[in-house]
Amino acid sequence: MWQSRGDGLKKKGFVYGSILLTFVNFLIRFIGFSYDVILSKLMGAEGIGLFQMMMPVLMIFLIITTAGIPTAVSKLIAEYSSKNNYDAVRKTYRVAVFFTLSLSIGLSLILISFRGFIGLRIFKNEDALRCIYFLPPALVLISITSVMRGYYYGLKMIGIASISEIVEHFTRFVIVIGLLYSIYPLDPILGAFIAICGISIGEFFDLVWLLFMQSRFTKRLPYTIPTSIKMTQLLRQILTISAPLTLSGLFHVILQFTNAILIPQRLMASGYTYSEAIATFGRVMGMAMPLTYLPYFVTSALVINIIPNLSEQVFVKNYKTAKNNIHLAIKITLLVSIPLTALYVFFSKPLAVYLYSDPKASESIYLLGFCTIFLAIQHTFSGILYGLGKQKNTTIHRMIGMSLQFAAVYYLVGNPSYGIYGYYTGFFLCTLSICILDFYTLWKMIKMKYQYTDLFIKPFFAAALMIILILQTQQWFLSINFHLSTSFIYSLIIGGLGYILVLFITKAVPRNLLGMLFRINK
Numbered sequence: 001m002w003q004s005r006g007d008g009l010k011k012k013g014f015v016y017g018s019i020l021l022t023f024v025n026f027l028i029r030f031i032g033f034s035y036d037v038i039l040s041k042l043m044g045a046e047g048i049g050l051f052q053m054m055m056p057v058l059m060i061f062l063i064i065t066t067a068g069i070p071t072a073v074s075k076l077i078a079e080y081s082s083k084n085n086y087d088a089v090r091k092t093y094r095v096a097v098f099f100t101l102s103l104s105i106g107l108s109l110i111l112i113s114f115r116g117f118i119g120l121r122i123f124k125n126e127d128a129l130r131c132i133y134f135l136p137p138a139l140v141l142i143s144i145t146s147v148m149r150g151y152y153y154g155l156k157m158i159g160i161a162s163i164s165e166i167v168e169h170f171t172r173f174v175i176v177i178g179l180l181y182s183i184y185p186l187d188p189i190l191g192a193f194i195a196i197c198g199i200s201i202g203e204f205f206d207l208v209w210l211l212f213m214q215s216r217f218t219k220r221l222p223y224t225i226p227t228s229i230k231m232t233q234l235l236r237q238i239l240t241i242s243a244p245l246t247l248s249g250l251f252h253v254i255l256q257f258t259n260a261i262l263i264p265q266r267l268m269a270s271g272y273t274y275s276e277a278i279a280t281f282g283r284v285m286g287m288a289m290p291l292t293y294l295p296y297f298v299t300s301a302l303v304i305n306i307i308p309n310l311s312e313q314v315f316v317k318n319y320k321t322a323k324n325n326i327h328l329a330i331k332i333t334l335l336v337s338i339p340l341t342a343l344y345v346f347f348s349k350p351l352a353v354y355l356y357s358d359p360k361a362s363e364s365i366y367l368l369g370f371c372t373i374f375l376a377i378q379h380t381f382s383g384i385l386y387g388l389g390k391q392k393n394t395t396i397h398r399m400i401g402m403s404l405q406f407a408a409v410y411y412l413v414g415n416p417s418y419g420i421y422g423y424y425t426g427f428f429l430c431t432l433s434i435c436i437l438d439f440y441t442l443w444k445m446i447k448m449k450y451q452y453t454d455l456f457i458k459p460f461f462a463a464a465l466m467i468i469l470i471l472q473t474q475q476w477f478l479s480i481n482f483h484l485s486t487s488f489i490y491s492l493i494i495g496g497l498g499y500i501l502v503l504f505i506t507k508a509v510p511r512n513l514l515g516m517l518f519r520i521n522k
Helices: 002-066 069-082 086-113 115-122 126-132 135-154 158-182 188-216 231-269 274-292 296-315 319-346 348-356 361-369 372-387 391-411 421-445 452-479 484-505 513-518
Strands: none
Touching: 002 069, 002 086, 002 126, 002 135, 002 158, 002 188, 002 231, 002 296, 069 086, 069 135, 069 231, 069 296, 069 372, 086 115, 086 135, 086 231, 115 126, 126 188, 135 158, 135 188, 135 296, 158 188, 231 274, 231 391, 274 319, 274 348, 274 361, 274 372, 296 319, 296 372, 319 348, 319 361, 319 372, 319 452, 319 484, 348 361, 348 484, 361 421, 372 391, 372 421, 391 421, 452 484
16 A cells, blocks of 8 residues: 555656656747847847857767766666665766766867867858857856756756756846847847857856755765765766767767758759758758657656656666556657647648748648657657666667668658658658667567557547647638638637647546646655
């Protein structure tokens, strides 16, 4: 009886953490979107273009320090804290911070050393050369704060880690936008310098918050007898977990960079003009792809939360709770991704017109929309497998999928018979193959019963009713002379509420969900 109650509380804690992180993700994305819009207006095309040129450079270096190490820290901290080995917790944290600090400083020196090659040879822009000098502080600060957040996630201090990200985005928004407004109108190059410095400004306040919380809470961790575990052993554990994730992230960044260069070139080889190739690429990457990745608002929260959660449950051999949380994570992913897929498939043209004022983007939204479910599921699967210690498998699966995508881009996009449809084919094969490989690995590890009615039938039924409701209410709004765009927005809201209502009626979502959340940790 006690065990059952404990499982329930842990499950509620997982739900609470996931919902909290989802809300934080939404808030951060909203602040970030507003920041980007205002930044573009104040800096102009030239300034924002220079700023965007520097971001891939920073990301390539950041992926080495942030793709795997924070996840490894979160996983190890969760494992050691589940065994009440707080001496190992403290040592893991110190080793991770020292190693990340040393690595980020070394990468900063490399970045500075190759500033001339990057600025003058690759970008052929002297202003880019000057901007590179502002990147190392951001590289060091982001690396350290990412590890510290991983530490807090591992200790289940989700609120501290979540607030730190809000602090970073909010302070950057207020200081940078306030400064730009105070000197407006401004030189675009100066604006780019300020925007790049803004990254470090936000991360600095993030670091201050995390250190303040550390002084208040983490020193209160129970004292335990020092263990014989060595620092080198902990570093080896961190590297063993993080290396596959870093390799996968680096491969993904390189693939994105390659796609940005290769797709327009291959489109022109298949008969597109230069302007047609660039416009097509923009519709795919800048318009359709952000919608396809929209479920990441939720799945990112699930992935961050489930890795330390599963690590802890597996270490204490609480397999029942682990299975429940895996099932719940998959269920939440499908509840979010299924209706979005339906919207993209049935309303691609209205979305293209009302969001982007570009009807031609509807085809990209429609075709990539079919990938939404698979993209969301494979993201959640990755978090589950990381938590179960199968990071090598997930890395191999993603490299296989991305290789298929690269082959499709190179061989099909350049073929006049396929054109941009070659990219759609490659992207679909990539997401589908990763899903299948991840599911097969998970199925071999854990024999669990899936409630297929809750996972698939109820969400699909609710999504079908949602589509019908949107179509009917849109016609009704138009019949009483509502504007076309207004009727579509109102119909989406009514359809979304209808979808949620059907989920509650069919018990796909627990009716006592809100009450359960308010009772958590009491």
